[in-house]
Amino acid sequence: xxxxxxxxxxxxxxxxxxxxxxxxxxxxxxxxxxxxxxxxxxxxxxxxxxxxxxxxxxxxxxxxxxxxxxxxxxxxxxxxxxxxxxxxxxxxxxxxxxxxxxxxxxxxxxxxxx
Amino acid sequence: xxxxxxxxxxxxxxxxxxxxxxxxxxxxxxxxxxxxxxxxxxxxxxxxxxxxxxxxxxxxxxxxxxxxxxxxxxxxxxxxxxxxxxxxxxxxxxxxxxxxxxxxxxxxxxxxxxxx
Numbered sequence: 436x437x438x439x440x441x442x443x444x445x446x447x448x449x450x451x452x453x454x455x456x457x458x459x460x461x462x463x464x465x466x467x468x469x470x471x472x473x474x475x476x477x478x479x480x481x482x483x484x485x486x487x488x489x490x491x492x493x494x495x496x497x498x499x500x501x502x503x504x505x506x507x508x509x510x511x512x513x514x515x516x517x518x519x520x521x522x523x524x525x526x527x528x529x530x531x532x533x534x535x536x537x538x539x540x541x542x543x544x545x546x547x548x549x
Numbered sequence: 550x551x552x553x554x555x556x557x558x559x560x561x562x563x564x565x566x567x568x569x570x571x572x573x574x575x576x577x578x579x580x581x582x583x584x585x586x587x588x589x590x591x592x593x594x595x596x597x598x599x600x601x602x603x604x605x606x607x608x609x610x611x612x613x614x615x616x617x618x619x620x621x622x623x624x625x626x627x628x629x630x631x632x633x634x635x636x637x638x639x640x641x642x643x644x645x646x647x648x649x650x651x652x653x654x655x656x657x658x659x660x661x662x663x664x665x
Contacts (some may be wrong), residue, residue, distance in 0.1 A: 468654065477553075477642050477656035478593070523592060527654070535581055535646045537654065539592045 441524050441540025448514055449548050456522060456543040457508040464526030467500050467507040468537065472521045481522075482509070514547050521545070552576045553645060555657040562633055563665055570628045570660045572643030578623035579645030584616075587640040587659075599626055633664040 441458045448454060458467070466485055470478035482493050484500035484507060491498055497510045507526075511518055524540040552575040562568050572582065580601050585593040597618055599605035605618035615637075617629040626645070630637055643657040 470656075475640075475659070475661065477555075477659045480653060480655060483653055535654070536583065536595055536598065537593075537644070539594075541592050 439524060439526055439538055439540040441543055443543060444541065445544040445546070447546045447548065450514060450516060452514055454511040454514055454518070454545060455508060456524075457506060458524035458526070458540045459506045460526055460538075461505070463504040464528060464538075465504070466527040467498070468525040468527065469496075469498050469507070469509045470523045470525060472523060472542075474520075478523060511545075514545075516547050516549055519545055519547050551645070551647070551653070551655040553643065553655055553657040555641075555643060555660050557660060558658065559661040559663070561663045561665065564634055565632055567629055567631045568633055568662060570630070570641055570643075570662075572626045572628070572645070572657050574624050574645040577645070577647050579626070579647065580623060581646035582618075582620050582626040583644040583646065584618060584626075584628050585642045585644060585656075587642060589640075593642065630662065633662070635664045638662055638664045 438461050439458050468483050469481045471481055472478045482491050482498040487504045488502050489500040495512045500507055522543045525537040527537050554573045556571045582599045584596045586596050587593045595608050596611045597605045597607045599618045599620035601620050601623050607613045615631055620626040640659050640661050642659040
């Protein structure tokens with residue numbers, strides 16, 4: 436089945452630093468989604484990408500849909516303490532029996548030191 | 550974003566009992582509902598997909614007789630964990646799919662199940 440490799444697994448950074456994380460897939464996705472999950476809560480959608488090569492920003496967050504449709508990255512600029520959490524990438528195919536199903540990466544645990 | 554609620558937010562039960570988890574999409578109609586499970590320090594794993602008025606489709610390795618899914622309306626889906634055991638302790642999260650679109654996919658706040 437489809438697999439997503441997300442890296443790094445964890446990051447420890449100082450407040451104000453920039454952060455970058457990425458996901459690679461063994462197969463093609465039609466949509467890439469990036470979520471943030473706080474402890475004890477459901478994932479919250481940060482950015483959605485729908486076309487190969489697309490670069491989208493949401494405040495200090497920027498994400499790109501890779502040209503090969505097998506990868507995506509998320510950048511966080513000027514990190515702040517509330518950026519702490521687990522970040523997940525998720526890929527989705529458009530049709531067939533997998534309609535709407537998301538495949539998740541393993542997550543990146545982000546710790547921001549004040 | 551879309552408003553999705555889950556009830557209860559957390560539940561503790563004895564081994565052998567059944568637990569029902571409700572998921573409601575409060576501001577849109579969901580023709581499809583996905584149920585995910587997340588063990589501590591792990592990612593989300595899809596358990597099953599249900600379409601309103603139809604039987605659910607379960608992922609490989611998920612027992613359909615143990616995890617009963619009902620999707621009787623476009624705004625409500627329930628997951629019942631039958632004869633729960635400690636290994637069923639997990640974080641269960643629903644994700645409704647907006648009818649007619651795939652633009653975004655939101656998640657409920659999750660239900661923490663602890664089986665003693």
